[in-house]
Amino acid sequence: MSSLVDQLINDNLIPLKPYESARRLYAGGQDWLNANESPFANHYDVDSSHFNRYPSCQPDGVINGYAAYAGVEKGQLMVTRGADEGIELLIRTFCTPGEDSILxxxxxxxxxxxxxxxxxxGVKKVPLKADFSLDVEGICSNNDVNVVFICAPNNPTGTQVARQDLDTVLRHFTDKALVVVDEAYIEFDADNTWANKLADYPNLVILRTLSKAFALAGLRCGFTIANDDVIAALMKVIAPYPIPDPVAQIAAEALSKENIGRLHAQVDILNAEKARLTEALSAxxxxxxxxxxxxxxxxxxYAGCKALMAYLVExxxxxxxxxxxxxxxxCLRVTIGSPEQDDRLLQLINDYFSQTGASK
Incomplete structure (x- = not known):
């Protein structure tokens, strides 16, 4: 069978390696601080009476709830299987295979x-500057791309994107390319959202998710926010039943007024814990x-990051x-966990240095 696979597989897939997700790298573990998940596991009820029916492509309860939450019109919003599907749909819709590129x-x-x-x-790369800010001049020198992806806040550096820089990029590509602002972590930097700027930029697209601050990574529910014409084009490509009914039910419930209040409270807790952990690691x-x-x-x-990583994984x-x-x-990235998880991490790091005598 392997010879048949070798014969039939698309040529462009041969050199590719699968994305190394946190679960692919490590299936087990006592404390998962490697996937930027929330430590909170909130309860939701599900009604199974409609599981024998296909779900709505764009469930009203989810669309209405998230449009209200994000402050956009319903026609400017599409729900997807995680923000990852939004990324793929944007590429499939607005790029021609073998011809076009993203940045x-x-x-x-x-x-x-x-x-x-x-x-x-194609994938064109304009690296961030040494301080992890955008290289605006470098980005704008690439006029032959169809989609520009900018993560804000950026993963994995946790840095903001300067509003003036994004404004310059958006205006430069007004009639040339879509500029996609990935706001997967925006609840932790809420004042810097671009969701209220759609009227100013016809080429602006925003990606959102319920995986991070909403503590629903297992739900795989994301959103693409854009002007109506962009959403209409994406709807030509999306699967007929992208959102399972249980996912839609839980997402709609998560977007209730009460649960939005809980979201903000949990974000405050995580921000406080983040400050504590940052101070402790800095020491x-x-x-x-x-x-x-x-x-x-x-x-x-940390110069000895490989040894420390192995010690922690073990x-x-x-x-x-x-x-x-x-x-x-x-460089090592640590997701903010519960106080107990973060305390255990710090204790293990202390133990590592005590037992190994490791240093720079």
Missing amino acids: ICPPTYGMYAISAETCNI FEEFEMVGDTKANYVLFR RGMLIRDQSKQLNLEN
Whole structure:
């Protein structure tokens, strides 16, 4: 069978490697601080009386709830199977295989490039500057791309994107390309959303998710926000039944007034815990804090990161090695967990240095 696979597989897929998600890298573990998930597990009720029927393509309860939450019109919104499906749909809809390209700004979220490569779309890269700000001049020098992806706050650096920089990029590409602002972590930097700017930029697209602050990573529910004509084009490509009925029920419930209040309270708790963990990690003279803390994780550099990572994994503490990312050599990313999880992480790091005598 392998010879048949070799014979039939698309040529552009042969050199590709699957995205190394947190679960693919480590299936087990006692404490998962490697996937930017919330430590909160909130309860929801599900009605199974309609499971024998196909679900709505765009469930009213979800669309109405998220449109109200994001402050946009219903026609400016599409719900997808996670923001990852939104990324893929944008590429499939607005790029021609073998001809067009997207632009990304590494170090950044890996699925932009992987989604493009699987569709035989070119990937142009304009790295972030040394301070992880956008290289606006470099981005705007690429006039032959169809979609520009900008993660804000950026994963994995936790940094903001300057509003003036984004404004310049959006205006430069007004009649040339879509500019996609990935706001997966926007609840941790809420004042910097672009969802209220659709009227100013016809080429602006925003990605959102329930996976992070909403504590619903297992639901796989995301949103694409854009002007009506962009949404209408994407609807030509989306699957007929993208959102399972249980997902729609839970998403609609999560968007209730009561649960939005709970969301904000949990974000406040995580931000306070993030500040505590950042201070504690900064106290290790062996560590250099990297980037910023505008999301639900912190990033630090340590010359012995491989040994520390192995020590933590062996003890069921999973964080994320970002060393393969551009300009993030020896960097580890830690998702903000519960106080108990963060305390255990800090204790293990202390134990590591005590037992190994490791240092720079």
